[in-house]
Amino acid sequence: MxxxxxxxxxxxxxxxxxxxxxxxxxxxxxxxxxxxxxxxxxxxxxxxxxxxxxxxxxxxxxxxxxxxxxxxxxxxxxxxxxxxxVEMTQMPQLVALFNGLGGAASVFVAGAELVGITDTTATPDVMLAIGLSGLIGTVTFWGSLVAFGKLQEIDLFERPLPIAYPQAINALISVAAILMLIVMATAGVGWPYLAIVVLATVLGFTLVMPIGGADMPVVIALLNSYSGLAAAATGFVIENNVLIISGSLVGASGIILTQIMCKAMNRSLVNVLFGTMQSSSGPAGSDDEIYANVRSTSAEDIAMILDTAQRVVFVPGYGLAVAQAQHAVRDLANLLRDKGVEVEYAIHPVAGRMPGHMNVLLAEADVPYEQLKEMDEINPTLGQVDVAIVIGANDVVNPLANTDPNSPISGMPIIEVNKARTVIVIKRSLSPGFAKIPNPLFAADNTLMFFSDGKKAVLDIVSAVKEQ
The missing domain is CATH 1.20.58 (Methane Monooxygenase Hydroxylase; Chain G, domain 1)
Structure with missing residues (x-):
């Protein structure tokens, strides 16, 4: 047996x-x-x-x-x-909540283990693991709640922190928490755990609150890593090997994804860790000046343009998710392919509000995987694209990233749709994206704006193409 x-x-x-x-x-x-x-x-x-x-x-x-x-x-x-x-548009918020709940679970499990600990089991490594579980788990929980609030566009979480020198305060809180960890590990006492949880609660808020909504994909990836690290530390506390392994996998994959997101956002990991990513202000000049030459179009005109196109690229953004237009876009793409048009989808790593958001959205609509092209793969050939159709994307196609060194998004890799022969942007209005800056692409000579709800606009284009 x-x-x-x-x-x-x-x-x-x-x-x-x-x-x-x-x-x-x-x-x-x-x-x-x-x-x-x-x-x-x-x-x-x-x-x-x-x-x-x-x-x-x-x-x-x-x-x-x-x-x-x-x-x-x-x-x-x-x-x-x-x-x-939960709708696909709410998936980023759901992921943020899942990250937070994972962190909270680690805090409670470690705390419960601390309650039953004895003098013989209160070894330095166990006490350190308990403290780390409490610290990382609490930061993950409260930071994820703030991220949820920003993604949900709750006004309370979109306001700037009413404190001066937040980075210095974060550093002081971190030092105080580390000192409490040292006391727990060396003295074998449990009372610093509560102090660690309190300090980490404040740190969870002060780390994430200054970060602008445009940077939430990076924050979600980082908090996902934090939740894994907290779980791994808890695994050491309760001597559970599978928790250590799974937590380590989540922590490592989250860090790798964070680095990918940082590269896509032109941010450094230090910026993310210390909460120095800020909401952006616009470029010089009023919106009226920037958008002076905007030209609008109609579904019928777009259908005429598509009738002569040989290669069409769709660029999805969060607006496509909000409008739930993925199925309509797929139908338009299939219609164009039946006419012999080459169809592709250009995917920016941080399009949407969480890593892989657009990939998941298009997969839900049964878009063939081979049609999805990552930014680095499709950018070199965008000059040979007849029509680029931007649906709900904004900051990830903003040419200011390449042309204005003073822009808050300067240096951020973008999908360079401005190189296409014709650019069609489907948006409800000229409102800015998460970065809160205008987009000169909308007024470019080769750009036409189709002002409408994303799903309705695509359905209208489908009808117009069929009538030709």
């Missing part, structure tokens, strides 16, 4: 391998759904074997099992409702 611990360890190993395989599969859109399913199975295995271990060790009571059952039922119900009810 097998020893129960052997069964537990083997199952944890299987779960860990499944986490790694699932994460690998999520790196490509074609296998991402299966990767997510495999990772979900791994998590279910980890939860079930942990419950089995409690039973095998004889530590379970009826009240304990009741709490475990309630937790599974409530958590499963909330997850199921969110998966069904």
């Amino acid at each position: 097998f020893d129960s611990q052997i069964i537990v360890n083997l199952t944890y190993l299987v779960a860990a391998v499944l986490f790694i395989v699932g994460l690998k599969m999520m790196a490509h859109p074609r296998s991402a759904v299966r990767g997510n399913l495999i990772s979900s199975i791994a998590m279910l295995l980890a939860v079930l074997i942990t419950a089995y271990q409690i039973l095998a060790d004889g530590d379970a009571t009826w009240s304990g099992w009741l709490l475990i059952g309630l937790g599974l039922a409530i958590g499963g119900a909330i997850g199921a409702v969110m998966a069904i009810k």
Whole structure:
């Protein structure tokens, strides 16, 4: 008969391998759904074997099992409702909340372990892990709530911090938290844990509040990494190998994604860590001057332009998600392809409000994966594009990034649609994007503006193309 611990360890190993395989599969859109399913199975295995271990060790009571059952039922119900009810436009907010809840879970688990700790188990490494769980988890929770508020455009979270020198304050709070960690690890006492949680609560706000909404994709990736690091630290606290492995995977992948996002936003990782990314002000000159030569168009005129096009590139942005126009865009693309037109989609790494937002959105509409082109791949050939159709994107196509060294987005890699022979921008108005700066592309000589709701505009173009 097998020893129960052997069964537990083997199952944890299987779960860990499944986490790694699932994460690998999520790196490509074609296998991402299966990767997510495999990772979900791994998590279910980890939860079930942990419950089995409690039973095998004889530590379970009826009240304990009741709490475990309630937790599974409530958590499963909330997850199921969110998966069904949350719209794609709200997915970035949901991811921010998930990051925060992961951090909060680490704080409570580490705190519960601290309550039951004894003089013999309060070793420096355990106390340090508990403190790190509390610090990183709390920062993740409150920082994620602020990120949620910014993504939801709640006025309270869009206001600047009413304090001077926020970076200096962040540094002082960080030093104080580190001192509390040292006290916990060296003295083996638990009282600094509460102080760490309080300091981290303030730090969660002061780190994220100064960051502008345009930089939220970077922040979400970073907070995702924080949640993984907090989980890994908690794994060391409760001596759970699968939690250490899965937390490390999330932490490492989050850091890698953060670096990718930083490159796409022309930001440094130091800027993100110390909250120096600021909301942007506009370029010199009034909007009336910048948009003096804006030309509007109609669905019928666009259909005539598309009738002679050989290569068309769609550039999706958050406005496409808001309008839920992805299916209409797919229908227009299919219609053009039936006419022999080469159709592609130019994807900016930070288009939308979270990493991969546009990829997920278009995959939902069954857009062929081979038509999705990353920014670096498609930029060199945009000069050979007959028509570039921008739907809801703004900052990621703003030429000021390349032409104005004083612009807040100067140096940010963009999708260079201004090189296309004709640019059609579908927007409700000339309002700026998250960076809060006007876009001279709208008034360029080769640009036509189609002022309308994204979905209605594309459907009108589809009708006009069919009537030709």
